[in-house]
Amino acid sequence: MQRALAEARQTGRLGSGLRNRDQFLSQLEGVYVDDDxxxxxxxxxxxxxxxxxxxxxxxxxxxxxxxxxxxxxxxxxxxxxxxxxxxxxxxxxxxxxxxxxxxxxxxxxxxxxxxxxxxxxxxxxxxxxxxxxxxxxxxxxxxxxxxxxxxxxxxxxxxxxxxxxxxxxxxxxxxxxxxxxxxxAIRPRIIDVHTVAPGETVQALASRMAYRTFQLDRFLALNNLAVNSRLVPGQKVKLVVYGSRRA
Structure with missing residues (x-):
């Protein structure tokens, strides 16, 4: 990461690039997490x-x-x-x-x-x-x-x-x-990009994570959030849910 940052500085364009977060998240939709x-x-x-x-x-x-x-x-x-x-x-x-x-x-x-x-x-x-x-x-x-x-x-x-x-x-x-x-009954875990609805909280969304343990910790780490973070309607977050196996 340090080398990548140094090379970015050498271009003279550090911080001026396009942050196309929506496109990035769309590429993550359905990606396998953990074991296949x-x-x-x-x-x-x-x-x-x-x-x-x-x-x-x-x-x-x-x-x-x-x-x-x-x-x-x-x-x-x-x-x-x-x-x-x-x-x-x-x-x-x-x-x-x-x-x-x-x-x-x-x-x-x-x-x-x-x-x-x-x-x-x-x-x-x-x-x-x-x-x-x-x-x-x-x-x-x-x-x-x-x-x-x-x-x-x-x-x-x-x-x-x-x-x-x-x-x-x-x-x-x-x-x-x-x-x-x-x-x-064995299904893969996949990334689901979720658009926050009014009234949804960090704790409520974390409860949907497809894990038996550390649901909240995993959700916070996955989305770079804190326990007291407030979610805004329309904000996009990542969940890990159960999906379907590839053909």
């Missing part, structure tokens, strides 16, 4: 993918970051990642192959034979390997789910030596298939 449902949606401690029909929840105090191929999870007791896709073969071979790729040629990883279980009606397998690193002994656990005959999803978890899956047990046990109705 096509990549899954993070809502607080939960992740839901409407197309893959996946749901899971992370433990209290853990954070998630959604990427195009994986969901990263971090907290005080360890880190994890959720990923997967098409695979032909057994869950045991899938886990063994994944751990070999993670260890590479530099880390000696002792891996017990994976064990079988069922999670919410989904066949699953898991194991925990142990490795010595420069920062101490760590446990590397994999929990894999046979989602379909040719599809496997998994969690990879890294915790302190001796903890294994422990801190992530609620997470690995929370994964389930969502119903078609649950999938259909």
């Amino acid at each position: 449902p096509a990549q899954g949606v993070i809502e607080g401690r939960t992740f839901t993918h409407p197309d893959l029909r996946i749901f899971f929840a992370v433990p209290q105090g853990y954070l998630m970051q959604n990427g195009t191929t994986a969901v990263s999870i971090s907290g005080t007791a360890g880190k994890a990642q959720f990923s997967g896709g098409r695979y032909n073969g057994s869950l045991e071979n899938y886990i063994t192959q994944l751990l070999r790729e993670l260890a590479g040629n530099e880390v000696q990883l002792s891996v017990p034979q994976p064990q079988r279980t069922m999670i919410n009606g989904i066949p699953a397998a898991y194991t925990t390997g142990r490795a010595a690193t420069s920062s101490g002994t760590v446990d590397v656990s994999v929990f894999a789910y046979q989602w379909s005959p040719n599809t496997v999803y998994h969690f990879v978890m890294i915790t302190r030596g001796g903890q294994g899956v422990g801190p992530f047990v609620p997470m690995v046990e929370s994964i389930r298939r969502i119903t078609p109705n649950e999938a259909a």
Whole structure:
């Protein structure tokens, strides 16, 4: 920003340009905010993918970051990642192959034979390997789910030596298939440019924000307003509301 301001000053026209706010706002109308449902949606401690029909929840105090191929999870007791896709073969071979790729040629990883279980009606397998690193002994656990005959999803978890899956047990046990109705209910958040009507207040408009928490704070930050700001009829403000998915 400082470099951009310096270059603007060099033109000799700083402050004399056209502020076409209405055109700018019209370009924002309908723009996606936060996650695209096509990549899954993070809502607080939960992740839901409407197309893959996946749901899971992370433990209290853990954070998630959604990427195009994986969901990263971090907290005080360890880190994890959720990923997967098409695979032909057994869950045991899938886990063994994944751990070999993670260890590479530099880390000696002792891996017990994976064990079988069922999670919410989904066949699953898991194991925990142990490795010595420069920062101490760590446990590397994999929990894999046979989602379909040719599809496997998994969690990879890294915790302190001796903890294994422990801190992530609620997470690995929370994964389930969502119903078609649950999938259909997941909609993207979009920008809605709203023209203030007589009598509307900051608090009233903030209550329309498509969030469970911090509605007022988000509305104020989005519009560069203060709690005591007075809105003028005809003034345009930005809201984040639920919209429709792209075709």
